[in-house]
Amino acid sequence: MNVPSLKQQFAALIAAPSVSCTQPELDQSNAGVIDLLADWLGSLGFACECQLIAPGKYNLLATRGSGPGGLVLAGHSDTVPFDAALWRADPLTLREADDRWYGLGACDMKGFFALVIEAVRPLLDQPFRQPLIILATCDEESSMSGARALADAGRPLGRAAVIGEPTGLRPVRLHKGVMMERIDILGQSGHSSNPAYGRSALDAMHAVMGELIALRGEWQQQFRNPMFSVPQPTLNLGCIHGGDNPNRICGHCALEFDLRPLPGMQPDQLRMMIRERLRPVAERHQVQLDLAPLFPSAPAFEEPAGSELVRLAERLTGHCAEAVAFGTEAAYLQQLGCQTLVLGPGDIACAHQPDEYLDLARIEPTVTMLRQLIGHYCLSPMFET
Structure with missing residues (x-):
């Protein structure tokens, strides 16, 4: 299949409902999102592995290249529940206004996968000396069962992992537990x-x-x-x-x-x-x-300030690594041997809110940064970061 444009990918991901909730009547499968990502990444030459975690709940591991080391670009495929009456338009329809893209998951965080695909597409004719793994998990917004299943399986993923949660493009190396x-x-x-x-x-x-x-x-x-x-x-x-x-x-x-x-x-x-x-x-x-x-507690997370990934992210973004109050899947990826960082284009202030959005001004710097990370960890030494 032909991989759609960046905006078309955003629209398709937002239109695929994937609510994760402790209330069974609101909880949904994430299969639609995983199928879209697997189709697009498979068309780009990634080897796609869909893992069944629970009925209707899946992880996706899409890999380009082979060998030890490499980079994991990770995110969750689910969203929180929503009250459509509080939104100015349909939450599952991408809307452009005020130099923003609005929609459920635009910020937190299905839109990140479209930015990853945009970053990698022009690099596919280069040799991947180390693997690039794109990871999409299930149920981060409730049980974190997708990330916990990966940690329990114990299979090493990569040398470094970046989770694209909304941090305003500021690297985060420390967060609270949940x-x-x-x-x-x-x-x-x-x-x-x-x-x-x-x-x-x-x-x-x-x-x-x-x-x-x-x-x-x-x-x-x-x-x-x-x-x-x-x-x-x-x-x-x-x-x-x-x-x-x-x-x-x-x-x-x-x-x-x-x-x-x-x-x-x-x-x-x-x-x-x-x-x-x-x-x-x-x-x-x-x-x-x-x-x-309700679920096993998610551990607090801390990546050492002097790790290679932290230093690289600080150089690429121009910001010192910070701490945030919200929790992520970072500690689970750390358990698999990855240097891990949380770094994404959205703003946490609009996550879990009506009219969730991503500023269009964040798209180009995010794509550039992701290409630089891929170049550093996966491509030939001639790639300039």
Whole structure:
């Protein structure tokens, strides 16, 4: 097949729905995105390996060249859920306005794959002395199961890995961990005319949320790392579900929350502290309370400041490597022996937001930088970086 233009690739990737969500009714397959990428990269001479991770969920490893070493250009193929009513136009249709491309995944981060393809196309007539691997994972926005499966398999990938998450083209070598947790409260339903007929799980959850907010404040006083723009750990109360009718005492309520610990804060210890804090709430409200991770926690990440990849990225971008508050799959690629960095064209401020966009001014510098990275790690020594 003929590989479409850059803008056509953006449009096709955005039009292929690939929501990853903890709520089963919103969760979708990423097969459409993986099929597009495999077709395009296969047409460019890449050897494409699709890995089934779970029903409807796939990773793609597309390789050009062979041998040890080389470069991995990585990203996730899924997006977060969206509320179409809050967008100015269809989230799954690419829209150009204000010198930007708007669409779900334009920034975070399906659009990155189109930029990678744009960067590599004019280089394909040169000898690849070391492999270039383009990696697309599944479910980064929820379980990170795609990246975890790669790490568990233990197969080495490349000498260096760059993940194109939105960093505003500033290299990132440090980020927080990610914990996604769920609290279930089981009370007793009953007729709302008399509180004695039941034990309200919603009332108990109100108290639980108060304790979590108080605990968050204590942690933010206790832990601080000035390398981060958000120097404290964060705890976000993400979604809550409970009850079924106004005239019934709520018998069950569930809360899902997101906790971003700083490097050095241990997930198991944090979970134990939460349980201890909530035990009196359960006793006072006479309810059953269960706390459990939705997914295994994603580790914090740090690439040494002196590594070859960090120094190269700093030279190519003109920016010193930074720390960010959001989490990525970087630690999993690091476990496979890659020097790893997070570096992409989008802005995190518009990620997970209505009217997500990519500034058109970022396209050319991103493509140039990617070509320089490919030249450094994969092409002949005559390639100028």
